[in-house]
Amino acid sequence: MKPQQFGDYTVRKLVEVVEPFKPEFAFKEFDAAGLAGHADWLAPHFIANSTEGLVLPFSFHTYVVQAQGKTILIDTCIGNHKDRAALPFWHMQNRPYLDNLYAMGIAPEDVDYVMCTHLHADHVGWNTKLENGQWVPTFPNARYIFSKDDYDHYNNVKPGEFGYTSLADSVFPIVEAGLAEIVTMDYAIGDGLSLVPTPGHTPGHYCVHLQSGGHEVFFTGDMLHHPVLIAEPQWQTNFCLDHAQSTATRRAFIAEHAGGAAIVLAAHFAGPTAGRIVDAGGQLRFAVLEGA
Numbered sequence: 001m002k003p004q005q006f007g008d009y010t011v012r013k014l015v016e017v018v019e020p021f022k023p024e025f026a027f028k029e030f031d032a033a034g035l036a037g038h039a040d041w042l043a044p045h046f047i048a049n050s051t052e053g054l055v056l057p058f059s060f061h062t063y064v065v066q067a068q069g070k071t072i073l074i075d076t077c078i079g080n081h082k083d084r085a086a087l088p089f090w091h092m093q094n095r096p097y098l099d100n101l102y103a104m105g106i107a108p109e110d111v112d113y114v115m116c117t118h119l120h121a122d123h124v125g126w127n128t129k130l131e132n133g134q135w136v137p138t139f140p141n142a143r144y145i146f147s148k149d150d151y152d153h154y155n156n157v158k159p160g161e162f163g164y165t166s167l168a169d170s171v172f173p174i175v176e177a178g179l180a181e182i183v184t185m186d187y188a189i190g191d192g193l194s195l196v197p198t199p200g201h202t203p204g205h206y207c208v209h210l211q212s213g214g215h216e217v218f219f220t221g222d223m224l225h226h227p228v229l230i231a232e233p234q235w236q237t238n239f240c241l242d243h244a245q246s247t248a249t250r251r252a253f254i255a256e257h258a259g260g261a262a263i264v265l266a267a268h269f270a271g272p273t274a275g276r277i278v279d280a281g282g283q284l285r286f287a288v289l290e291g292a
Helices: 032-037 097-103 150-156 165-169 172-176 243-257
Strands: 005-008 007-020 025-031 049-052 052-067 071-072 113-115 128-131 132-137 143-147 180-184 193-197 207-213 217-218 264-265 276-280 283-288
Touching: 007 097, 007 207, 132 172, 143 165, 150 180, 165 172, 172 180, 243 276
Parallel strands: 071 113, 113 143, 143 180, 217 264
Antiparallel strands: 005 007, 007 052, 049 052, 052 071, 128 132, 193 207, 207 217, 264 276, 276 283
16 A cells, blocks of 8 residues: 555555455455455455466555654564464564664654554564563553453453453563553544444454544554455454344444445455445445545
């Protein structure tokens, strides 16, 4: 995605990695023929052919948002040196994420806010880095924004249970350092950035809503894992905690913004990423923003 200007806000995408997933890895329930039927508009950025059939590129990236002298990161990907043995492509990685942030002209000390749309491992990983055998905040001058509903839910996860490891290495050290703001959905950063509750994927999942200069932008986190869900919102992913709620949340968002001017910036859309929900002859689709 090329840098985008939305009123006072500049938005850039910092990509950690792009991974091709088989559809059955991503989706609990989906229609293979239906997926193939969407290939004409999903290609070339959101679907690809492989020796094993169609695959879905999933991007793991951070949005770097800057305005009025503030630098804000939205979601912090997987992270380095993290124990994620269940997922080899996340396990003990050593990727140049911070080098790429420096290449944008930003040092970790320059970051003012880190907004985590939810507390899954691939959205909190770079919250911390390994230093002298300890997990320390990567962005020492930032306030880390965690939703209260998510934090309350995951704070009850016990050692050995799903999700505990990423809490221990990427969330709890932030709280212990006094850098966490555990917030309700009325939280905002200035006049331009606010939270929209979008539960289902996790209990306290939120979208970040940007309004500036007549633009309306939604950083949708994992409410929309892949563009095909705009056409097939009933398809269930393997990643959501409450399938009924996540489907209802997704449907409501799509219905509200279909055919409108709102811009969607999702957490895992590959390629140009920025786009709108459009009606193409009665079929809802994701249309890449011109210049993205």
